[in-house]
Amino acid sequence: MTGSTGPQQLPLVLPHEEALGVDDYLVSTSNQAAFNLISNWPQWPSPIVTLQGPIGSGKTHLVNAWQELSGAQIVGGDELEFLDITALAESGPIAVEDLHSGFDEASLFHLFNAVRLADGNMLMTTREWPNTFELKTKDLESRFRAATPVQVQEPDxxxxxxxxxxxxxxxxxxxxxxxxxxxxxxxxxxxxxxxxxxxxxxxxxxxxxxxxxxxxxxxxxxxxxx
Structure with missing residues (x-):
């Protein structure tokens, strides 16, 4: 007589929420320069920083760490044209993520100027350096050049x-x-x-x-x- 077996019980997998604060950020030579700059806020070389790095290099974690330090509002580059840029700049520090995915040039140009006018700070992230963007707004090129560049490399x-x-x-x-x-x-x-x-x-x-x-x-x- 063959004994019957019940259905296999699947394991209960509890959701795991990744900690993305400053104290949770792990540092090596591949991200040391970027981490030092972010953690030194508000003593930045310039009010606006461009953070460049490949996919999966930890840019989002750095943005979240900076948000913890500064209380920054985080928006996507492709959201800018739908936002009140002046109000955004006056609300405090701003992080604009994923510029490589596209952005409205007029809105970003306005944001550059509004952040400086408000004596604020802005952190931008991108997979590609801004000098590779095919910009139609020439004055935007000079705004990018004035920003402090920092790179996070792929993990070692x-x-x-x-x-x-x-x-x-x-x-x-x-x-x-x-x-x-x-x-x-x-x-x-x-x-x-x-x-x-x-x-x-x-x-x-x-x-x-x-x-x-x-x-x-x-x-x-x-x-x-x-």
Whole structure:
């Protein structure tokens, strides 16, 4: 007689909210200059800063860290044409994210001028340097040149190792250092990739009831590559 088995019980995965404050920001040589500039606010070289970096390099975390320090309002570059620019500039520090995704030139030009008139500060983020933008407003080029540029590079091995370790620790999951070493040299060079692989490993470990190992990490990486 064959015994019946009930349906497999899926693990309860509690939502994990990533901490994005100043104290949660992990620093290595790849982001040291950008972190120093952001954390030195309001002692900036100029009222307006351009933060450039590739996707997954941690620009959004830096923006959130600066918001914690300054109380800045965060808007997308593609939102500017729908906003009251003067009121925005007078409300306090402003962060404008993702200029590479597009923006209304007249609105951004107005915002540059309004921020300076209000003795305010503005942080802009972009994947590409502004000198690569095909601008129709020539005066906007000079405004970009007057801003302080700072770059955050793609994560190096040290930063990826720290980020992976922190994500596992945040989930109260202990893994062997060999697992971290294995992942560091194989995942995409981005903080998003580090977060995603930890999430996948945590879910798989809960579903199978097994401890996260190098073998499990290898299987997860194979599935991610398919």
């Amino acid at each position: 091995d040290m930063l990826l190792r720290m980020v992976l370790t922190k994500h596992f620790a945040d989930r109260q999951v202990t893994v062997d250092s060999s697992v971290i070493d294995y992942l560091v040299i194989r995942i995409e060079r981005s903080l998003d990739a580090a977060r995603n692989v930890v999430n996948l490993l945590d879910r798989h470990a809960l579903a199978t009831g097994k401890k996260i190992s190098r073998v499990m990490a290898s299987k997860i990486m194979e599935n991610m590559d398919e």
